[in-house]
Amino acid sequence: MIRKRANMTKKTIRITLPSVAALLLLTGTSLLAQVDLSGSWAARNYGDALGVNPGPGPLPVEYFGLPLNEGGRARALLFDASQVSSPDRVCDPYASSYILMGPQGLKIWNETEPLTGSTIAWHIGGFGDMSPITIWMDGRPHPTTNALHTFAGFTTGVWEDDVLTTYTTHLKASMVRRNGAPSSDQTTMRAHWARHGDLLTVTGRIEDPVNLDGPYYMTRVFQLTGGAPTPSTGGPCTIAYEGVPAGAVRHFMPGKNPFLDQVTKYYNIPVEAVLGGPETMYPEYRKRLKDTYVIPEKCPNLFFRGKDGPPSCGQVGLYGRIPQN
DSSP states (O other): OHHHHHHHHHHHHHHHHHHHHHHHHHHHHHHHHOOOOOEEEEEEOSSOGGGSTTTTOOOTTOOTTOOBOHHHHHHHHTBOGGGGGSTTTTTOOBOGGGGGTOSOOEEEEEEEOTTTOOEEEEEEOOBTTBOOEEEEOSOOOOOOTTSOOBSSOEEEEEEETTEEEEEEEOBOSEESSTTSOEEOTTOEEEEEEEEETTEEEEEEEEEOTTTBSSOEEEEEEEEEOOSSOOOSSOOOOOOOOOSSOTTOOOBOOTTOOTTTTHHHHHHOOOHHHHTOOGGGGSGGGGGGTTTTOOOOOOOSOEEOOOSSSOOSSEEEETTEEEEOO
């Protein structure tokens, strides 16, 4: 009986070892494909620095490269930057796509399942103008269409080799560019998070059937910091009087936006190009302008205008370069 049980044990081992080895191999491969995204990441303006904060940022009417449709363009031209100074709007955050255009770095950490130790979620800390974000990795479905929409939205993620692909839905209406180019509550964002050493590249594809005639792509680079850790949350927002009374919604009436031709005056770019559209996203669009475009004179001195005296060429302001009158 003892010999028979021993033989059975050996036979069982011979049968199950290949399966166990294969299982371990597959598990190991899956885990090795993942990348540790945790840490403090500082924003680096290796890309479109003029279009993001803390760079000069976009001019008030600077929509080239945005696939705005007619309705989205009309909505954008109503925007007055001073409306964000209204006391009831001072503390409104941006939607989570602000990761791709904001000045702050990212604090990222993972949440593990207590029994298996597997990562069930990645967390991205919030700051003054963006809500904290949770990326669910446990396969849960997105909520129904009429579920609560927030500025953080609802995000799920999956590893594709060593790149984390995320999908965000249920966002509140916000901006797709900081000069009032709108994003609706039907906006979705698919992003790819790729780490290369101490650099983290985030590429986002934003789709909005209400305001955009096609997908809009943005890319941002972050660098792992070795100093003090980035806070996982911003300080409390303080509502203060910034020159706009409570309840006021500052805006421009249709056809009355005073900044409509600002980019044209400074860069000689035609207004129809400045107003954006799907065709302005591609290099081929330059061929339509090459016969009529005139390169503006070089501006040797571009600086913040002081209290007294005009700038020699232009002024760097909150939304970028402001030409002389």
